Amino acid sequence: MLNLTKPTRKKSAWQAYQSLYYSRKLKPIVESVYQEYKSRLADGEVAVSELAFRNRKCQELLGLESEEVKAEVEKAWLVNGSLETEDGETGSADDVQVTELKAMQT
Numbered sequence: 001m002l003n004l005t006k007p008t009r010k011k012s013a014w015q016a017y018q019s020l021y022y023s024r025k026l027k028p029i030v031e032s033v034y035q036e037y038k039s040r041l042a043d044g045e046v047a048v049s050e051l052a053f054r055n056r057k058c059q060e061l062l063g064l065e066s067e068e069v070k071a072e073v074e075k076a077w078l079v080n081g082s083l084e085t086e087d088g089e090t091g092s093a094d095d096v097q098v099t100e101l102k103a104m105q106t
Helices: 013-039 050-064 067-080 095-105
Strands: none
Touching: 013 050, 013 067
């Protein structure tokens, strides 16, 4: 039988970070910085997509986190790294996954 389903890729550590923290911590920061970025564009200059901007910013923010947060993200990534995001895209927060990841950490 031919298997036509898309194979699941392991998330990156920053994607696990996004899944854990986006809705409660990262979203207000990323949205604010994105609006500021867009307001500074020169006339006619095209902004990068919000998704691409969000993904890059979350990678940057993970690098600035405490060692405790990085350890929590690494643990979640190692345990649940193969989960896809709710919309099949990288970087989308999924409250169900956050709940599941938190339950696995305790």
